[in-house]
Amino acid sequence: MDKKMIVSSSPHVRSIESVQSVMTDVLIALFPVALMAVLLFGYQALITMVISVVTAMLVEALWLRKKDIFNDGSAAVTGLLFAMVLPPSPPWWLVVVGAAASIIIGKQVFGGIGYNIFNPALVGRAIVLVSWGGYLAGNVWSPPQPFAFGADVSAVTGATALAGQGEALSYSLTQLFIGTVPGCLGETSALALLVGGAWLYYKGHIDWRIPLGYLGTVFVMGVIFGGGFYDNHLMTGLFHVLAGGVMLGALFMATDMVTTPVTPVGRLIFGIGCGLITMLIRIWGALPEGVTYAILLMNAVTPIIDNFTVPKQFGGVKKNA
Amino acid sequence: MGSTVFKGGIHPDYHKELTATMAVTAMKAPEKVVIPLQQHIGAPCEPLESIEVGTEVKIGQKIAQSSGFVSAPIHASVSGKITAIGPYNHPLGRPVEAITIESDGEEKWDDSIKPAGNPDNLTAEKIREIVREAGIVGLGGATFPAHVKLSPPPEKKIDIVVINGAECEPYLTADHRVMLENPEEIVFGLKMMIKALGAEKGVIGVEDNKPDALKVLEQEVAGEDNITVASLHTKYPQGAEKMLIQVTTGRIVPAGGLPLDVGVVNHNVGTAVAITNAVREGKPLVERVLTVTGSGINRPQNLMVRVGTLVSDVLEHCGGLKEETVKLIIGGPMMGLAQPSPDIPVIKGTSGILALTGEDVYLAESSPCIRCAKCVDHCPVQLLPTSIALASEHEMFKKAEKLHAMDCFECGCCAFVCPSKIPLVQWIRIAKAEIAKANKK
Ligand code: SF4
Numbered sequence A: 001m002d003k004k005m006i007v008s009s010s011p012h013v014r015s016i017e018s019v020q021s022v023m024t025d026v027l028i029a030l031f032p033v034a035l036m037a038v039l040l041f042g043y044q045a046l047i048t049m050v051i052s053v054v055t056a057m058l059v060e061a062l063w064l065r066k067k068d069i070f071n072d073g074s075a076a077v078t079g080l081l082f083a084m085v086l087p088p089s090p091p092w093w094l095v096v097v098g099a100a101a102s103i104i105i106g107k108q109v110f111g112g113i114g115y116n117i118f119n120p121a122l123v124g125r126a127i128v129l130v131s132w133g134g135y136l137a138g139n140v141w142s143p144p145q146p147f148a149f150g151a152d153v154s155a156v157t158g159a160t161a162l163a164g165q166g167e168a169l170s171y172s173l174t175q176l177f178i179g180t181v182p183g184c185l186g187e188t189s190a191l192a193l194l195v196g197g198a199w200l201y202y203k204g205h206i207d208w209r210i211p212l213g214y215l216g217t218v219f220v221m222g223v224i225f226g227g228g229f230y231d232n233h234l235m236t237g238l239f240h241v242l243a244g245g246v247m248l249g250a251l252f253m254a255t256d257m258v259t260t261p262v263t264p265v266g267r268l269i270f271g272i273g274c275g276l277i278t279m280l281i282r283i284w285g286a287l288p289e290g291v292t293y294a295i296l297l298m299n300a301v302t303p304i305i306d307n308f309t310v311p312k313q314f315g316g317v318k319k320n321a
Numbered sequence B: 001m002g003s004t005v006f007k008g009g010i011h012p013d014y015h016k017e018l019t020a021t022m023a024v025t026a027m028k029a030p031e032k033v034v035i036p037l038q039q040h041i042g043a044p045c046e047p048l049e050s051i052e053v054g055t056e057v058k059i060g061q062k063i064a065q066s067s068g069f070v071s072a073p074i075h076a077s078v079s080g081k082i083t084a085i086g087p088y089n090h091p092l093g094r095p096v097e098a099i100t101i102e103s104d105g106e107e108k109w110d111d112s113i114k115p116a117g118n119p120d121n122l123t124a125e126k127i128r129e130i131v132r133e134a135g136i137v138g139l140g141g142a143t144f145p146a147h148v149k150l151s152p153p154p155e156k157k158i159d160i161v162v163i164n165g166a167e168c169e170p171y172l173t174a175d176h177r178v179m180l181e182n183p184e185e186i187v188f189g190l191k192m193m194i195k196a197l198g199a200e201k202g203v204i205g206v207e208d209n210k211p212d213a214l215k216v217l218e219q220e221v222a223g224e225d226n227i228t229v230a231s232l233h234t235k236y237p238q239g240a241e242k243m244l245i246q247v248t249t250g251r252i253v254p255a256g257g258l259p260l261d262v263g264v265v266n267h268n269v270g271t272a273v274a275i276t277n278a279v280r281e282g283k284p285l286v287e288r289v290l291t292v293t294g295s296g297i298n299r300p301q302n303l304m305v306r307v308g309t310l311v312s313d314v315l316e317h318c319g320g321l322k323e324e325t326v327k328l329i330i331g332g333p334m335m336g337l338a339q340p341s342p343d344i345p346v347i348k349g350t351s352g353i354l355a356l357t358g359e360d361v362y363l364a365e366s367s368p369c370i371r372c373a374k375c376v377d378h379c380p381v382q383l384l385p386t387s388i389a390l391a392s393e394h395e396m397f398k399k400a401e402k403l404h405a406m407d408c409f410e411c412g413c414c415a416f417v418c419p420s421k422i423p424l425v426q427w428i429r430i431a432k433a434e435i436a437k438a439n440k441k
């Protein structure tokens, strides 16, 4: 009984959740998306994902000089997310360079997990987009060979739905929902993304504000400004939600914990901001898609958003930031 | 009433099954008690002039008091001889002046202990005086002198008295047992409070994980037209003053304000029983019910213990600590205070003694904040714990103050949920201390 007891601050019990368990949950949430990618685009999608994840984990382990390459799991998440925003079968070196850039430039130069300002996977994508944009341009993306695992997808090319209004009309909303359209590896299947997003919501890792703020804004802007080229204006709004990277962005990129606001109101503003910028680029910009830049731009203003949206405390009257 | 749910909060593992079904037993008076002169929030007591080393005292005899209004007198909890007056270890950390009494084993009560007469004839003023003289403080752990809460400034009209039977802290079951075993005393105590305050009604709030207590209390209040029992959603910190008042009355205590600002006074169930004992029998607060529990305790149980009993004696009574015990806590696991050693006395506010072994204590190091906002979403006061902790870490205390650090009541929800295991409460406490220091200047 004379043994010294540990004296530390309350609370003395903690939840069993850890950074590693959270990251593992994100990986689980990405599983349906990855599975759908392989079903739609074949084995090359799998190879792309594996190269990306392994590169990201190795680069981080080397940088941190840690032996445990899974570590907290965040590098694996970044690697997988980076693969999700690549075409199904890009050159292997592009995957390696991009995944390494995601980890080093997107995360470690800022001081590692928790300190990065921008979404690492999107930083990686922006870098390869600027440097080797030709490989990512919409008109060389392979149309999927649904459920033909062995098909060589790079042999055939097709335009993504967002590459042009004409192309857009050649895909039905159902196709866009299931994902049997050309596009990035992880972005085409709204269905798989929703399943993954639902898991994250169930586990309490994302709340509704960012995804709904984002998707809602895209929908409303699509209805009002989309031009009604689908059956009607509402359908056009839905098209904008389902086509391109919005669904992936809203559920997995804009919900990245580190790079988005912590305040509830801030999260809503963040989601709406992402939606607005995405649609500005899509409708009036020079690029067909704007998800990457929209989220990166909103990442940049996240500290400001947090500063101006300090919630009113329980029983609080005055609002000061 | 009672329909609203407060925002935030958590659902920890409760572990109440260890002791919930065990009736309270009285621990035999120890051979020695050490009674600290500070057992309440407010001015510390001074020994009475007649009290010095060698003085013979009896149970219930007043031995120390303070002239300050926010204070509660202190009584001998055993009969015997005073053997020491001087600093002794205290659960709050720093040694505090204390009176040590060696028991003569005779268990004689002081002659002054007698009923004040028919309770029905007591005036509000008289009830307050009885409560004050009995040295009653908030037994839930807050230890605020009970009579002060029964004496609101005249401009504050109190209409509702809320009795806290939530017992939301994991592991603790003392209040639960009191509700099962002393429902009549709780309701009587509540009536005394209503009378002292000139209030209109009373509500007893109990978390719905204690259906048996709810049932017993509901039967008890069946004939009362101004007292109700509210079944509360089980969620920590349901028993926190502001949350409890919100869900039982629908009223929001303003930030930085007190319950009496919204016409409410709240007391713990144990306090209600203590008031009953004081009014009916003239008994001062010399003993209390507490839960001795946790994975490190050999024989967990609910005990009636004399104030001043050493925790080491209580532990021995419960079969001692297990070898693997790494943490000894006074209070519950969420807000209790970790103790370096059991050589401290049980005080009026000691609601539990908790011993935890390694597997129940999270010992991993913290890692950088991943800004997951879980701390934000679970804070019952809607603060930004991560931002306050960061400001505190960088000694930006002005910023911490702007982020409402002072509204944090240290419930621990934020640190509980944090996946990075950041000691958020510790950082916020540092900020609060610095802000208080700066504002005093
Ligand atoms: S819960 Fe922990 S990791 Fe998450 S935001 Fe709060 S402090 Fe950061």
Ligand code: SF4
Binding pocket: B378, B379, B380, B381, B382, B383, B384, B385, B407, B408, B409, B410, B411, B412, B413, B414, B415, B424, B425, B428
């Ligand atoms: S900031 Fe304070 S009040 Fe909020 S959860 Fe943390 S300890 Fe509780």
